Amino acid sequence: MDRETLGQRIRALRIRQGISQAQLAFPELSDSYISLIESDKRVPAPSVIDLLAQKLNCSATYLVSGVSEDVVDELRVTLDYAEIALRNGAAEEARERFAEVLANADAVALPSMLHQARWGHALALEAAGRLEEAIDGLRALTAEASADADLAHWARVHVALSRCLRERGDISAGVEVAEDALRHLIATGADSTDAAVHLGAALLAAFIERGDLVRAGQLAGQLVERAERIGSARARMAAYWEAAYVAEIRGEYEDGVALAERALLLAGDDGAAPADGGPPEDPRNLARLRIVYAGLLLRARPADAGRARDLLTRVRGEINASSAGEIDVAWCLTELARAETALGRPAEAVALAEQALDLLGGAPRRATAWALTVLGEACVRLGRRDRAIEVLTQAATHLEEMESVREAAQAWFDLAELLAETGAPERPGLDAYRRALTCAGV
Incomplete structure (x- = not known):
């Protein structure tokens, strides 16, 4: 018009x-x-x-x-309501309110407000588990965003797109988005910025999920060095967080715990102000970091499984008060199930893992594969061998489909070992070992 x-x-x-x-x-x-x-x-x-x-x-x-002031005020109120709903975990309500702004013909004449609605709508779609639609929206935003106009927002949009692609299981595409964006920052001399660290963290996560541990290790060291040089608390938090993830994958659990503790301190955990005196960390990010920390505690210090469970129980209670989506909730439930297994309570672990799977549906996501793996281990502890074989086969297949070759190799190996322990026919066990070797590049 x-x-x-x-x-x-x-x-x-x-x-x-x-x-x-x-x-x-x-x-x-x-x-x-x-x-x-x-x-x-x-x-x-x-x-x-x-x-x-x-x-x-x-x-x-x-x-x-x-556009008249009355209409502007009405749209602004709707946007504020949508933002509050997203922060409080009401993803579908937030999506509807953002969509209401997008459908208003007057919003076209208000570019700043329109962009805010599109960005919020994409995040709400992600939180609601509608990854395909979220990816479409984020791709459009990345095509329009300018690093020169707002570097921090430009980086956030690319990080979100990379994250959604990885959550969908398209890890190579997630690597490509983060790698191209980081390459652009380096080419323009903006590599010593918070934006570069956050993009590097997204790329590092994608490398790990793809099983590229050599590049992940190199990038982790570069991220920490870059973050220390910049001095920003948020940049250092992101670098320590991802370095903890690398340490976990390498089996260096105590190092991972120490790095995660440093990240939590910088984020202002337990209600303290962030180390740089800035605004509080996004509740969703803080919840994710606590889940990472609890998972590292379970692996590094099995005797602290009770402490890890208490922390995860607390996160579970808080997570619905943030913009956490079903994937974050399922991840928390999965780690809680892992803690219950470590505490000798496999029946409780089965119930929690099945809750996570109910949330995620049947899509072959990484979170689904994690939940299936933990469910399989709990079923083994309960003596439900047939069920364990079924779910571990699903987990390994999902991971292989999503290019998570390192984790797929481990899942196939665990399945092969379980088949050997149960006295199953030789052929299925050999097939599982072969698939493990194939995923490992042998």
């Missing part, structure tokens, strides 16, 4: 109020300049727009967009 131009609106308001161009211009501007603006031959600076809005008794927003 065609809209009035800025110049046409100024002219219409001036005539309606019965004043001349000279009267509107006096004393700050010239009447010839007003004429050029009204004929759309000049674009006034924001300060001039503010001045003209005062003289014409309207808002600067109306002059620029043609």
